Amino acid sequence: MPLQQNLRTIDSDNSAATFGPASYSAAPPAYPHRSWPDAVAFREAVQHPEVTFSDPALKRAEVSLDRRGLPVAYSGRFAIVFRLNGEGEQKWAARCFTSGTEEEERRARYFLIARYMEELGDFAVPFRYLDQGIFVNGEWFPVLTMPWVSAPPMGRFVEKNLDKPEALRRLCGTLSALLGKLEETGISHGDWQHDNLLVAEGGTSVTLVDYDGVYVPEFAGRLSPEAGHPNYQHPQRGAEDFGPGQDRFSCLVIQAALLALSHDPSLWSRFSDGESLLFKRSDLAAPSASPLFYALRELAERSKDPVLADTLACLEDACYSAVGSTLPPVVPATEIVAPQTAMATPPSAAPAALTPLAATPPWYATSLSGKKWWQEGEVTLSSASGHTAYRVTAPPKEVFAYIERLTHPEVLTEENKNLWQARVIVPLIVSLTVLSLFWILRKAHFFPFYIFFWLFNLGNIGYAKWPRRKIYDELSAEIKKMQRLIEERKQRLSNRRAALGMSGTLQDFVADRLRKKSLQNTMSPPYNASLDTLHLLRAAGIDNALQLLNRSAVPGVPSHDMASLTRWVQTLEMEAQSEYRRLGGSPQAMTAEMSRLQDEISEFERHVAQLSREKEAFPNCSFGAYCRRLIGRPEPGTVSGRP
């Protein structure tokens, strides 16, 4: 397919939506409502790279397979990534998009983003967006290709280097440098998190991946295409918070966690659950109520580390302030020395018909025109007011569901009804009671029991049925239920811990069981050891099954007795082994189960903490408050603006 020769360079002031020539031969195919393949269809397609990909380098590559012979996949929210092993040691990433909505918009965004990514150097991976990149079900679909970076993601790096505080602190400095570079370039990544930062060279090299949420100056005034990982973002960040400096907050979150871990690695097992470094959204939403913030403040004081203390203060301050007002990081940026490892020649991304010219150009350049790939296409961003073009979900704020229920129309009506009934019926019953008592005093023939009935009604209609109190009771019951569940989980966890404690491995477990079996047990059928034999064994220092294990003979013990004793030990050994398997198979399985329980406990505890905060914020429900409502007096100390 011949490239147009009339390409022109972009004017520097042409920063508006459109650049490049209008006639681009590889213009995106216009299929507004074509059916888009799902992740499974892409996984089936990449099993044959030679036919599915258009890029010659990818065509020659083999897709990485897992142990079941299926392609290894990394799922994101909008895309699925496959790893391809090219010639030599070169590996490629092929990113396939799993949704076809906003295809045009996405294409335009990647064209613009690519220009800036080049300026980031080693902090980012050069990529190419191919409109006709992958052939699925008889149609071409776009693909983003880039060299595969084999460095581990930050989450795994931290886990591996918990015992190397200097590596964690080095990473802090590198992150500051990365942030500085991004801000200097005027862009932001938007989704710094454990899976999107790849860390190498002992923490001195960081590479950003996943550019779905990147901001570049051309996007000014638009909405963010995604909100970022909630455990790393400002609790109030919404779709309109899209601009430079967006990564400051996540940088602080990560640095605070890294600095704290460099002092106390045990924080990792206490607070991390694989979906965060340490901080969760709930911690960031309410730093004053967060056990993590409490632990870290204490740690900062104990370790007398001013950098940690300042970072923590900075983060806490940022949590309470507006989204855009986060301060730059406290940790000084380390100077980055470019690693000397040259990147292997990337695939020539020129259309298949072109034969490579004499000198192999960098793969993001086009051989004929000498221009970068993103300069040749025509991209048009839809108008900035096209808000529907971006699908955004703002991270939810802390909601007090029970308190919110108080303002529901049906609760309000019910409350009004309750109050009016009480206002009418209470005086009525009181006056009837007084009249009845008066009547009894006059002619005391019998006691009018109906007074009790009235009084019962009084209780039933009024305070006991007050909707606010009922909601409060539900809230209390919920807290009790959650606490019961936490107790139950803790019980299970301690059981597991006990089981694991005495059974580091299968051998330990069996040995422990055998040690607990006294020789006394052998005196009963079917073993029928004699008392004499037992005495002889005791004399030889053998008191339990473990000591008998692997002893073929004991002086003085007849051989038939010895045989039956050996049988006894073997039976016990088998029983212990099967019990071990029943308990969870391997120590690994048990540890996994325990960490799941631990995660659940902390999740439940967070929920209880939130409910307790809600309980504290709940308006007064005492009888006094009810009486004040009855006579229409304003309540002291309640949330204003509520009826």
Added chain:
Amino acid sequence: MPYSAEINRAKPTAFFFLIDQSGSMDDPWGLDGAKRKCDAVADAINRLLSTLVLRCAKGEDVRDYFQVGVLGYGGAVRTGFGGVLQGRQFIPISEVADHPLRVEQRTRKEEDGAGGLIERTIRFPVWFEANANGSTPMTAAIEEAHQAVRAWCELYPLSYPPAVINISDGEPTDGRPLSAAERLRSIGTNDGKVLFFNIHISGSNKRSVEFPDSQVGLPDEFAQMLFEMSSVLPPRLIAEARREGFGASEGSRGFAFNADLRSLIQFLDIGTRTAELR
């Protein structure tokens, strides 16, 4: 706000499939009749399990965001997984990923992009086998799902509520399942009630009805019963259904009548969409 709980490894969500394996599933599906109904449904379920595994895949490890159960009913009610997974009700998705019954090599004819056709073999993991014989004890299956899901909800009270998806082609032979379905829909987690979806697959070529919001236009009593059994879609799923081109409205129920294979796969996909995964 219900149906918004974040899904993570400590708060997974669950999917439970009830699959008709009665004798009538042996009939061919559609006009061309190339495939038996039970084979098509088994393929759809296997494909869906692949989709669920892929949604949780981060390289070699599969994160346990989901737990999955399969129950077949034909003659009697039995668990649908075989091999190592046999007899278990809810299985973490990582174990599902690790233990398919087998990985089949399937041949497919596809366009090569240049006007020709090429044949390719594709590896296709299989967990669930097609099976067709006996009566249709749907009520018993729903009862059993109710027991299993209730136990699950007690274990995971903060999770995104589980979805139960029932696929059938005929009338139940053990009474009306309405009250069993109502009991099933009444349980839930703090985040909302269980979602119960029903898919009726047909042998006829009548027009299909997806996500209806009223009984008007449903051909018979049986369709109306399935409609009544199904949950009203939460707003998020209404939006998802619309994005996929279905005419869903407020009050739409998770029900498809006379579905064909394409809408069956789409329906399953929409029914298993949840709050956003990271």
